[in-house]
Amino acid sequence: MPRHTGELAVHGHLRQREGKTLLVVNGRLSGRDTFLSTTLRLEQPVRVRKVAVRILTFDDVTVLSPLDPVLPQERAGEEWSGTLLIPHGARPPVIPEDLAQAAAEAGVDTGGWSLAEARHLLTFLSEAGSASVRAERIGMIVKALGGRS
Incomplete structure (x- = not known):
């Protein structure tokens, strides 16, 4: 069984919060499960083949929170880009x-x-x-x- 069924190009900027570097996505991801752990292939500011992240989608923003520290804190504010490996397709809406x-x-x-x-x-x-x-x-x-x- 594949570990992911889709790939989604994402980009944004790095933000420092409570001693952790977060990847803030430019544009909110909708139709994806939040609090889902998945993998990000980071292209810039550093190339990292596999970054384990948790997808956190709020009302107006999506943040990818690395599960292990992989980015130096001094990189906060820099742009980033990569590919999010989605373990399943978009969640179809459920009609009540x-x-x-x-x-x-x-x-x-x-x-x-x-x-x-x-x-x-x-x-x-x-x-x-x-x-x-x-x-x-x-x-x-x-x-x-x-x-x-």
């Missing part, structure tokens, strides 16, 4: 049962949504604070997408 049922009843095909669209809509739905707000948002999503041609 209540939304899937309402969409099916209205003839809306949730399988045709782009990943970005699905993530946006599912985040909107997941932020509903009560059952009534959730039901209202499901209705809005189905109505909006049902009117597309």
Whole structure:
């Protein structure tokens, strides 16, 4: 079984935090598991064939945290680039049962949504604070997408 199924070119800048050098990614990685440990092939500022990292994705940033210290602290602020070896493909969004049922009843095909669209809509739905707000948002999503041609 392969140790990774995909490769993703990444780049960013090095940041020093609490005595550790972190690799901050330019642009947030979405659709990837966070807190996942994987391998980075670092090309610059130094060439390191295998760096074990943990992917940490927050609201607005993704950080690769080396599991072992491999970069000198004086390199903080420098640009870096490399290839992230992804152990699996992008996480497909999971359509909640209540939304899937309402969409099916209205003839809306949730399988045709782009990943970005699905993530946006599912985040909107997941932020509903009560059952009534959730039901209202499901209705809005189905109505909006049902009117597309």
